[in-house]
Amino acid sequence: MSCLTPKGEADVVILGAGIQGLAIATELTKRGVRVAIVARDLPEDVHSTAFASPWAGANWSPFEPSAATAQRDITTFNAFAQLSKEIPDLITRTEYLYYSIEDAPVDLWYKDIVFDYRPLKLSDLPPGMKSGVTFTSYTLNPPEYIGHLAKNLRAVGVPIIRARVSSLDEAYCLPSLGPVKLVVNATGLGSRTLLGVEDSLVHPVRGQTVLVRAPDVRACISIKRGLPKGQAAYIIPRPGPDGHLILGGTYLENQYSTLPDPSTGERILKTAYEICPALGDGKGWQNIDIISHNVGLRPARYGGIRLELEERKIGQGMEGRLGMLPAHVKEVIGQDVGVVHAYGIGPAGYQTSIGVGLEAADLVDKYLGRG
Incomplete structure (x- = not known):
């Protein structure tokens, strides 16, 4: 049969x-x-x-879309609104601070979808940054x-x-x-x-991150423009009582190694501290409370x-x-x-x-x- x-x-x-x-x-x-x-x-x-x-940063911060991908992003954003009320330790509304080190300003296609979107004043920017925006979106605990x-x-x-x-x-x-x-x-x-x-x-996009503890840092912070190819700089707080954050990162296509690279880990920590000294209580990047160094392979196509x-x-x-x-x-x-x-x-x-x-x-x- x-x-x-x-x-x-x-x-x-x-x-x-x-x-x-x-x-x-x-x-x-x-x-x-x-x-x-x-x-x-x-x-x-x-x-x-x-x-x-398990290794994702997991924040709602879309990339440049096609019509189809934009609708998927928006559908998910709207669903997160309800889920953030039902499971606030897993999904939460979070302040975002996005910076540029280029003359070209940060300009996000989803500025009319997120909450509280506005440009930052020069006085609100970290040293070396030329423009920035702030808004409220969602972060998750993957x-x-x-x-x-x-x-x-x-x-x-x-x-x-x-x-x-x-x-x-x-x-x-x-x-x-x-x-x-x-x-x-x-x-x-x-x-x-x-x-x-x-x-x-199908190919991997290698992402290296550092999981740290900094309960007083609750904003999602990133440099969106001006970084070398393959590099990323972001700080993503994870919802929940542990005070954990993900610091990143890399975007390296067709790299399969899952072993953290020490020099990359140090670069991630230094850059994160430069844009958010509170990670190390203002005492230097070496004072950041590290939990683990991680690598995940994003399944791209x-x-x-x-x-x-x-x-x-x-x-x-x-x-x-x-x-x-x-x-x-x-x-x-x-x-x-x-x-x-x-x-x-x-x-x-x-x-x-x-x-x-x-x-x-x-x-x-x-x-x-x-x-």
């Missing part, structure tokens, strides 16, 4: 338990779709460098937030299963779940090597996120390599299935997560005939 014939334990299998997979699962569950999540790394694996979600999403999903019966699959085809016939006709591919960097996907446009429905057949993309598939998958080669791809968001995972979740859920509804 075909593995796609019996009734399975889920309508949809989501590959990936990072912020994208969890956000999509949350929206599908609200719509009454039976979901199972399968991932190598689970939300509680907050020390794993194999996925990016490890706690993905844990919160996972807890809510498990509470309504969504299984989150630790398993490693080598091919997209395996996800349709997992022995622990039974058959499904639709998979959501939210594997991030895994989409570069996942058999049957193997998207060569040339051309931007792939968010689309693909109707395919079991074995598609595996021509000449079908012998690599497990025996129970080989039995159903050629059967019609679907996949919703949702990967390649790069550094924008949290700030677009709810918008992406809604769009991906719409694609699922379309395939299942629910739209």
Whole structure:
């Protein structure tokens, strides 16, 4: 009997338990779709460098958008307004201070979306800065937030299963779940090597940060213009009682190392202290209370996120390599299935997560005939 014939334990299998997979699962569950999540790394694996979600700065501060990405950002921003009331230790409204060391001023496309936007006076700027703006937006606590999403999903019966699959085809016939006709591919960097996907446009963007403790610093501060390519300078306070902040950073494409570079760590600390001496109580960058040095690999894609429905057949993309598939998958080669791809968001995972979740859920509804 075909593995796609019996009734399975889920309508949809989501590959990936990072912020994208969890956000999509949350929206599908609200719509009454039976979901199972399968991932190598689970939300509680907050020390794993194999996925990016625990290491993010996680603030709502979008990049230059297309029309589609702007709408995802705005949708997520509006949703954060309610969540900041429900879970203030995980998402909170935060003062932002953004500076430029160039003559060109900071000019943000979302200035009419955030709260309290205004230019800064020269007297309000740190030494060396030529312009700046301030506004109010949101910051998140990434490890706690993905844990919160996972807890809510498990509470309504969504299984989150630790398993490693080598091919997209395996996800349709997992022995622990039974058959499904639709998979959501939210594997991030895994989409570069996942058999049957193997998207060569997917690449890592290496981000190095320092987690510190400074309870009196609660503003999100960044230099937005004038830094050398590959460098970033930001201070992002994490909500919650611990007084933690993330200092960054780097934006290095196609670098895979997850070991912190000492000279980069020192540069991050020095720059952060220059724009916010309160980090070290005014006593020098060496006085900053360091908790850890970190590296995360942002799952980026040339051309931007792939968010689309693909109707395919079991074995598609595996021509000449079908012998690599497990025996129970080989039995159903050629059967019609679907996949919703949702990967390649790069550094924008949290700030677009709810918008992406809604769009991906719409694609699922379309395939299942629910739209």
